[in-house]
Amino acid sequence: MARPADLPPMLAHARPRPFWPDTVPASTPAPALDGDIACDLAIVGGGFLGLWSAVHARLRYPDARIVVLDAGVCGGAASGRNGGFCAPSISHGPGNAMRRWPDEAETLIRLGAENLNDFAEDLEALAIEAEFERGGKLVVARTPWQEEALKETGRLFARCGIPARLLRGTALAEKLDSPVYTCGLWEENYALVNPAKLVAELRRVAMASGTCLYENTPVTGLRTSDDGVGLQTPGGALRAGKVILATNAARPLLRRLAPAVIPVYDYALMTAPLTQAQLASIGWTGRHGISDSGNQFHYLRKSADNRILWGGYDAIYHFGGRRDAERTQRPQSFARLAEQFAEAFPPLADTPFDYAWGGVIDTSARTTFFTGLSEGGRVAWAMGFTGQGVTATRFAALSLLDRLDGLQTERTRLRMTSTRPFPFPPEPLLYASVRMAQHGLAQEDRTGRCGLTLKALDALGIGFDS
Numbered sequence: 001m002a003r004p005a006d007l008p009p010m011l012a013h014a015r016p017r018p019f020w021p022d023t024v025p026a027s028t029p030a031p032a033l034d035g036d037i038a039c040d041l042a043i044v045g046g047g048f049l050g051l052w053s054a055v056h057a058r059l060r061y062p063d064a065r066i067v068v069l070d071a072g073v074c075g076g077a078a079s080g081r082n083g084g085f086c087a088p089s090i091s092h093g094p095g096n097a098m099r100r101w102p103d104e105a106e107t108l109i110r111l112g113a114e115n116l117n118d119f120a121e122d123l124e125a126l127a128i129e130a131e132f133e134r135g136g137k138l139v140v141a142r143t144p145w146q147e148e149a150l151k152e153t154g155r156l157f158a159r160c161g162i163p164a165r166l167l168r169g170t171a172l173a174e175k176l177d178s179p180v181y182t183c184g185l186w187e188e189n190y191a192l193v194n195p196a197k198l199v200a201e202l203r204r205v206a207m208a209s210g211t212c213l214y215e216n217t218p219v220t221g222l223r224t225s226d227d228g229v230g231l232q233t234p235g236g237a238l239r240a241g242k243v244i245l246a247t248n249a250a251r252p253l254l255r256r257l258a259p260a261v262i263p264v265y266d267y268a269l270m271t272a273p274l275t276q277a278q279l280a281s282i283g284w285t286g287r288h289g290i291s292d293s294g295n296q297f298h299y300l301r302k303s304a305d306n307r308i309l310w311g312g313y314d315a316i317y318h319f320g321g322r323r324d325a326e327r328t329q330r331p332q333s334f335a336r337l338a339e340q341f342a343e344a345f346p347p348l349a350d351t352p353f354d355y356a357w358g359g360v361i362d363t364s365a366r367t368t369f370f371t372g373l374s375e376g377g378r379v380a381w382a383m384g385f386t387g388q389g390v391t392a393t394r395f396a397a398l399s400l401l402d403r404l405d406g407l408q409t410e411r412t413r414l415r416m417t418s419t420r421p422f423p424f425p426p427e428p429l430l431y432a433s434v435r436m437a438q439h440g441l442a443q444e445d446r447t448g449r450c451g452l453t454l455k456a457l458d459a460l461g462i463g464f465d466s
């Protein structure tokens with residue numbers, strides 16, 4: 001990481017990479033594809049979506065030849081570097097479901113809660129050890145308008161039968177004691193996981209069940225013919241009966257999907273391990289996750305060894321949708337995060353950060369994923385998870401398998417997943433619109449008032465979130 005002179009001393013020794021992979025024993029990468037092969041189902045992408053697809057495909061088709069191809073290594077992208085928040089939602093929260101799909105919101109909310117239960121059951125049934133903890137989540141507010149929004153969310157949760165309660169004063173300080181937060185909404189049904197361990201375990205389960213994995217194997221082209229789908233890679237070609245595209249924020253292999261999502265960079269810091277006394281000094285003795293409110297929000301959680309992950313706030317879109325490894329390091333975002341951490345937690349202001357990293361989020365204008373079938377029903381894809389894909393990818397994987405099987409299920413019938421979001425415009429309009437939307441969101445955070453730009457975008461069903 002470049003170390004400008006004005007980088008705060010707490011970041012002086014931060015390693016420029018995600019924390020989570022360092023908690024997983026090193027494994028030898030799978031070989032790259034070398035030669036031509038054939039299979040029944042090929043999955044492009046070895047993140048959560050691709051690996052859940054592989055694991056559930058094996059449960060459905062014990063004898064199928066299943067292949068997973070990843071351009072790098074499994075979990076090298078978003079799945080190995082996220083916050084690990086496991087939402088009981090597939091719709092980026094109940095409020096988003098109510099606002100965008102009022103007719104199916106009840107179903108979306110139920111399916112989201114069921115998916116978290118099924119996710120937990122899968123981990124147990126597959127003997128996956130990934131530090132899964134179902135400790136709840138606290139959302140905190142710092143301004144009167146954020147408090148109002150939290151109360152509104154509390155009322156909405158009550159109408160939907162979601163257990164939650166507003167906390168203030170001592171009740172709040174027992175979950176988090178900070179001079180900047182005045183109110184909190186406690187949501188009981190929320191979980192955390194170590195994302196790199198989850199990827200490693202899903203990879204292990206997939207391989208143990210006979211799925212072939214090729215890493216460092218980018219798929220560079222896709223062509224359909226009568227007898228299947230051909231995937232081109234630098235080392236050879238693969239012919240598959242069916243294909244799942246699970247490439248998230250990478251440039252899509254089906255070019256026509258490109259306007260549906262934009263790559264947005266999100267950043268995080270991880271402190272050194274903290275003592276129980278240090279954690280008690282900010283009232284955080286439980287194992288719950290926390291986020292603050294507003295459009296530019298932070299998320300924070302503990303690791304198994306009691307570090308604090310502090311991420312979010314900046315959401316950076318680069319002109320032309322540029323994506324490259326260098327952009328996962330952004331000293332100005334790290335410095336801002338460190339400063340905000342010290343402001344929120346004065347007793348921990350001198351705590352050093354051991355890791356600083358970023359990752360790409362596949363942002364859709366509706367902030368939820370959607371699925372599709374193409375190439376005569378042989379190719380299925382899902383994308384647009386927008387910062388809430390840890391549990392939703394499991395649900396999406398099942399939807400893709402249903403779709404490839406031609407099944408009509410509750411999952412495939414959802415309007416949320418079977419229609420496409422509003423497409424993003426081409427450049428240079430896109431960059432200008434994102435800047436305008438971000439300006440409006442920051443202004444709303446500062447003043448509590450929603451400006452004209454945001455109202456207009458909202459009327460068109462366009463949101464911008466990370």
Ligand SMILES: Cc1cc2nc3c(=O)[nH]c(=O)nc-3n(C[C@H](O)[C@H](O)[C@H](O)COP(=O)(O)OP(=O)(O)OC[C@H]3O[C@@H](n4cnc5c(N)ncnc54)[C@H](O)[C@@H]3O)c2cc1C
Nearest residue numbers: 045047048049071077079082083085219248359388389390
């Ligand atoms: C910093 C950060 C924090 C986040 N925090 C949370 C959180 O707390 N909770 C939550 O629910 N979500 C969170 N998310 C979002 C979540 O991580 C993603 O939604 C989820 O990991 C997406 O999984 P995926 O399998 O679709 O994508 P990825 O994990 O990105 O996997 C896609 C894979 O496809 C491969 N690939 C791409 N193109 C090709 C190609 N042409 N050929 C072969 N392989 C290819 C890539 O190498 C990659 O491994 C966060 C994301 C980030 C970046």
